[in-house]
Amino acid sequence: MLDSTSKQIVKRSGGVINPAKTCQPIGAMYAALGIHKCLPHSHGSQGCCSYHRMHLTRHFRDPIMASTSSFTEGASVFGGVANLKTAIKNVFTIYDPDIMAIHTTCLSETIGDDIPSIIKSAEIPEGKLVIHANTPSYVGSHVTGFSNMVKGMITYLAEVDVEEKKQQVNVIPGFVNPGDMREIKRIVKIMGIDSIVLPDTSGVLDAPMTGEYTMYPRGGTKIEEIKDSGNSLVTLALGSFASSDAAKELKRKCNVPEVSLKTPIGVKATDELIMSLIKKFNKEVPYELEEERGQLVDIMTDTHFHFHGKTVAIFGDPDIVIALTEYILSLGMIPVHVLTGTPGGAFEKEIKAMLLEAGIRANVKAAGDLMELHQLIKNKPVDLLIGNTYGKYIARAEDLPFVRIGFPILDRSVHSYLPVVGYKGAMRIIEMISNALLERADRDAADEDFELVM
C-alpha cells in the first residue's frame, strides 16, 4: 500500500499529492442544503455538480439534490448569462424550491460571470428567492466554500425589524454533520434558550425513511429564521474557518454581536459553548446537562489508561482538527502530527499555542497533503491516526489503528447521524478511540497476555 511513498521527504511545490482538502463548491452545496426548501445550483460545467452530488451522497447516504448551469464550450467563451437565466426559470417551474442558492465554480469565476446582475435580470417567480456565493475553486478549500455560502445567506436574507434584540441566539455550527447540528440544537434547547441554527442540515440529510420521497424534507433553517437572525442577541460562530465570516457579516449588517468559539468537540470546547450561553442569557445550567458532563468526565477518568500517553496523528478540516487536538490533550494523549489541507496561518497559530501550553512539540501544518503526513509518520511513528476516510491508505500502509472523524467518510455508515460534538459526542469519541486501541492490543497480544477484562 502506497509503496512509492518513501521516508525521505523531498520538498515539493508543484501541487498536492493525496490532497487533504477539496474545492469550494462542494462546501457551498452542503451549506445550501441546510436551508429549508432550497435547491443548490452549481454555475459551471455539469461535472462539478455531478462530482459534488456524488461525494456528498457517499458521505451522507441520502439524496443530494442540486442543479447545474450545464456549461458548454460556447458558454465558456461567451459567458454563462443565458445558461443561468434558463436554469433559474427551469428550476422554479420544474422543481419548485422556495429558494435557489447559486454557487460559482472555477470555470464561471475565470470567465467572470457577474452573478448578482444575472439574478437581477432573471425571471424569478413571485415570492421565490435566489441567493448566491462566489466560490472559486482555486481559493481556500471546501471549508471556505461552506463559509462563503453561509455568509451569502446573511448578506441576502438577514434583516433587522425590531428595535430591541430578541432573546435568541444565532448558532453557526460550521461544516459538521446533521447529527452534530441536531446535538447543538438540543444543548441550546435544554438551556432554555431560543435559537436559530444556520445552516441546519438535520432533517434534510438524515431524513427518515417513510416510504415516500420528498425533494424538500422537513429539516433545514427556514427562510423566516434566517431573516430573523438579524434580530438575535448574539451569534455564536462555532469554528472560525467555517463560521466566522457569516457571524461578522451579521455584526456588520445587523449589529448582532459575535462570539467566536471552537467547534464544540470535547469537554473544554463544549464547556465554552455553555459558558457563553450562560453569560449572554443569564441562564442556569440544567441538571440534565450537568449530568451529561459528569458522565463524560467519569468515563474520561475511568478509562484514561486506555489512551493516556498514546501518540496521535490528526488530519482533516481546520475547525474540527483544532477542537479535536484540544480534546486529545484533555485526554492525556500526545498529538505528534497535526495537519489540514486548508490553507490558513490561524490554524498553525492556534494549534501551536495549545501545544505550547501543554509543553508538547509536534509537526503542525496548514495547506499540507496526505503524502506529507504519511512521510512525517514514517519519520516519527504514532500509535493512532484520526482523520477522514482517505486516511485508510496510510493506516494500512503503516499498520496503524485508525479512527474516522470528519468529512468525508465514505467507507463507514451511521457517522452522519451521531454527534461528535457536545458531551455526548465526546463520549462517542472516547468509545471510538478506546475501541481502536484496545482492538489493536487484542490483535497483537500473545495468547498468555490476551485479557478478558481490560
Add this chain to the structure above:
Amino acid sequence: MAIDEKMLEQILNKYPAKVKRNRKKHIVIRDIEKGAQEIEANTRTIPGIITNRGCAFAGCKGVVVGPLKDMVHIVHGPVGCAYYSWGTRRNKAKSENPKENFLNYCFSTDMQESDIVFGGEKKLAKMIDEVVEIFHPKAISVSATCPVGLIGDDLVAVAKAAEKRHGIQVLAFNCEGYKGVSQSAGHHIANNILMEKVIGAGNLEEAPSKYSINILGEYNIGGDSWEIERVLKDIGYHVVTVMTGDGSYEELKNAHIAELNLVQCHRSINYIAEMLEIKYGTPWLKVNFIGIENTIKSLRNMAQYFGDPELIQKTEEVIARETARIEPVMAQYKKICEGKTAFCFVGGSRGHHYQGLFAELGVETILAGYEFAHRDDYEGRDIIPEIKSDADSKNIPDLHVTPDQRRYRLKISDEKMAELKKRIPLGNYKGMISDMKDGHVIVDDLNHFETEEFIKILKPDIFASGIKDKYVVQKMGIPSKQLHSYDYSGPYAGFNGAVKFAEDISMAFTSPTWNFITPPWKNKPLLDGKIVDEEAS
C-alpha cells in the same frame, strides 16, 4: 402498468414549452410495428435540469485514462477534479511490483488564484519534475480541467518539453470539463491520444501465442475483467491488453499485435476499435460478458471468428463446465426474482448489457436508457451515416488514421469477414432499442423529474442506476442497485459475476429491512374496540 403516448405527454406538460419539445425527442416508447425508432442523444442537457451527466474530464481522466496503473495521472487545475476522481470508480488493479501501481495516489497541481491570473504552466512543469523524481513512472498523463483551457495554458507544449527533459512519454489531454455535452467527449479525446501516442509504440511485431486478443472498453469495476480473463485464459486465449481496467501503459503499447479486439463498452472505446482496424487490420467484435447467455454467445462468436475446431471444442467444454456449476445456484435466486420489473439507467453500455442478466433472473426491464450515449448505442451502428454533427460534437476533433505500412495485416480474408459478419457482430453493434419489448420505455439522459414520474406510473421493483439517484429511489421504498460501482460488490461479469449479481439482487428483494418502513401504529387502529362503541352510541 404500461405507459402510452398520452401519459407521456402528461408528464412532459409540467415542463416549460422549450424543455418539453426537447425532452420529448429523448424519450421513445418501443413500438415494434413502427420499425426503426429514432431517439435524440448526445445533445446538450438544458441548464437547470437535474441530470446525472458528468463532464469531459470525467470521461477522459476518470474513465479511460485513469485506470492505467503504471502511469502517474496528473490533473492540472484546482484541487477538486483530481480529488473526486481519486479511488471512487472501483477500477481495480494489481501489479507484481507494487511500486508500479499508482492508483491509490492522487496528483493535482492545486492551482491557486495566482496561477489562474499568471498561468499555470510553470507549476505543471514543476509537478511533472517532482513526480518523475519521486515516483519514476514509465509515463505520465496530464489532464486539463475547465479553467486551464480558458487561461490558455499550453498543455501539449509543457508535456513535450517534459518528455525531452525526462525521456518518458508525457501525454497531454485537453479534456476541459466544458467540452462536448457529457463524459462522452472525454472518452473520444482519450481515445485519440492513446491511439496516436501509445498504441503501436511497443516493439513487438507478432503476438506471442495463438488467439491473442485485446479487451476494449472493460474497466475492471469490482474485478469484472479478472473474471472475464479467467474464462478466456481457460479456453486458450492470450489477452494482450485490457483497455483500460487493470490496464498498463506497457501492455497498451503493444495492442497492435492482437488478432481480434473485443469491444465491451461500445460508447467509450469504439473510436480506438475502429482505428485499430484501419491502421492494423484488426477486426473488432462486439461482446457482452454480462449475463450467462450473453457471455456464452460472446465466447461462441469469438470461437467462430478464429474458426479453429479445437478452440470451438474447448469453448464448449468451458461453457458446459461453468453452466453446470452455476445453473443450479442461479435457479435458486430466480425463484426470488421471478416476475419482477426493473429500470436500468446507466452510462453508455450497461443500460443495455444488464437487461439480459435481469431477464435470466426473471426480471423484466421496463425502462432503460443511457446517461451519455449517442444514437448508435440506441439504434445501432447502421445509423451512424445519418447522425448530424452539431457545434458541440464538432469541437471534439476526429483522429484520422491510415494503414500502417509495416504492420497492417489482414487478419482474415475479405470473404471470410463478409461471411462472418452475417453471423456475428463483427465490426457492428445493433444498439439497445432492438432488444427492448413493445411498450417499454427508452429514455436518454434521464433526469430527476422524469425518474420520479416514471417510477410513480411504472412502479418498478428495482431501480438500477448510480449513486446520485440511489437514495431518492430507496426513500420511496424501492431497492436501488448501483450499476456504476455495484454498491461496492462484484464482479458482475462472466459466470461467477452473474451469480454474484443474482445474490445481490435477491438480497435487495429479501432484506427484511424494507418491512419496517411503516410504523405499526400507522397500520391499524390501536383501540378498535372503542371505535365500534363510539359508533354504536
